[in-house]
Amino acid sequence: MTDGxxxxxxxxxxxxxxxxxxxxxxxxAATELCKLFTTNARTEEVVYGLNTVFxxxxxxxxxxxxxxxxxxxxxxxxxxxxxxxxxxxxxxxIGDKPNxxxxxxxxxxxxxxxxxxxxxxxxxxxxxFQWAFCATAATIPAGAVAERFNFNAYLGYSIxxxxxxxxxxxxxxxxxxxxxxxxxxxxxxxxxMIDFAGSGVVHMTGGLAGLIGxxxxxxxxxxxxxxxxxxxxxxxxxxxxxxxxxxxxxxWYGFNPGSALIVDTVSxxxxxxxxxxxxxxxxxxxxxxxxxxxxxxxxxxxxxxxNIKWW
Numbered sequence: 330m331t332d333g334x335x336x337x338x339x340x341x342x343x344x345x346x347x348x349x350x351x352x353x354x355x356x357x358a359a360t361e362l363c364k365l366f367t368t369n370a371r372t373e374e375v376v377y378g379l380n381t382v383f384x385x386x387x388x389x390x391x392x393x394x395x396x397x398x399x400x401x402x403x404x405x406x407x408x409x410x411x412x413x414x415x416x417x418x419x420x421x422x423i424g425d426k427p428n429x430x431x432x433x434x435x436x437x438x439x440x441x442x443x444x445x446x447x448x449x450x451x452x453x454x455x456x457x458f459q460w461a462f463c464a465t466a467a468t469i470p471a472g473a474v475a476e477r478f479n480f481n482a483y484l485g486y487s488i489x490x491x492x493x494x495x496x497x498x499x500x501x502x503x504x505x506x507x508x509x510x511x512x513x514x515x516x517x518x519x520x521x522m523i524d525f526a527g528s529g530v531v532h533m534t535g536g537l538a539g540l541i542g543x544x545x546x547x548x549x550x551x552x553x554x555x556x557x558x559x560x561x562x563x564x565x566x567x568x569x570x571x572x573x574x575x576x577x578x579x580x581w582y583g584f585n586p587g588s589a590l591i592v593d594t595v596s597x598x599x600x601x602x603x604x605x606x607x608x609x610x611x612x613x614x615x616x617x618x619x620x621x622x623x624x625x626x627x628x629x630x631x632x633x634x635x636n637i638k639w640w
Contacts, residue, residue: 376593383592384454390583391461393576395468404468404487411492412460413437419496420459421446421504429508432500458587462531466495469535474542477549490538498534526588581608
């Protein structure tokens with residue numbers, strides 16, 4: 330019979346003794362079962378660590394997409410605090426009385442280990458990855474109202490969007506109790522809403538906020554002449570424009586593949602890989618399309634200018 334003390338590296342003495350008793354003294358079988366238990370536990374640890382690293386790196390890539398200096402830093406800071414205090418709870422909190430409009434738990438991450446989140450119970454990476462999405466939604470309108478918003482007004486906007494508007498939309502679509510989610514009773518045209526990587530939740534919310542903001546503040550000073558014709562406003566730095574574009578493209582590899590949330594199964598890994606391929610192709614196609622349009626517009630403008638000078 331195998332000595333129970335030699336099994337300390339596989340399972341506890343109590344566990345080994347229980348196995349030995351259940352197996353009627355078969356020490357070899359008890360040893361193999363202890364090894365199996367240890368292997369399964371280690372596999373779960375590796376899976377948890379792998380998924381955590383995947384989510385943290387993906388969230389960091391999403392964060393690097395924000396690159397409009399002070400306004401972006403403000404968006405990140407304000408949205409992080411509001412996401413911690415109320416935003417994450419409004420978005421994913423499932424408390425004692427869940428409803429389809431807004432979450433009712435997880436405020437300030439209270440009782441975090443016992444409440445469900447988007448990827449399970451007590452996942453710290455859920456908060457981090459979803460905050461990166463929140464910060465992205467908040468910073469989308471920055472370009473639409475750049476140089477035309479009062480600093481205090483922009484701070485108020487960042488707090489309101491990150492703490493209430495965006496979390497409510499998230500709850501509708503991505504929370505299991507949301508009224509518009511794919512798991513609900515088919516609220517729209519006989520089906521719920523499936524939004525992978527936030528095309529509607531993140532970008533439509535931020536885009537509409539930017540549209541409303543741009544409409545409220547109007548065009549930049551000097552953008553149009555006295556006759557209402559647009560004035561050519563060349564960029565101040567081609568290097569910064571290219572750098573910002575590259576950072577955005579790079580960040581999308583966290584935004585889209587990272588929305589698979591886990592990579593410990595073949596199906597989820599394939600989803601992440603497919604998202605990386607489609608992200609690459611869409612970015613490449615968009616770049617070539619913009620290049621073609623720029624060439625066409627440039628040639629037309631030169632031809633028009635030459636004709637005017639000729640006549």
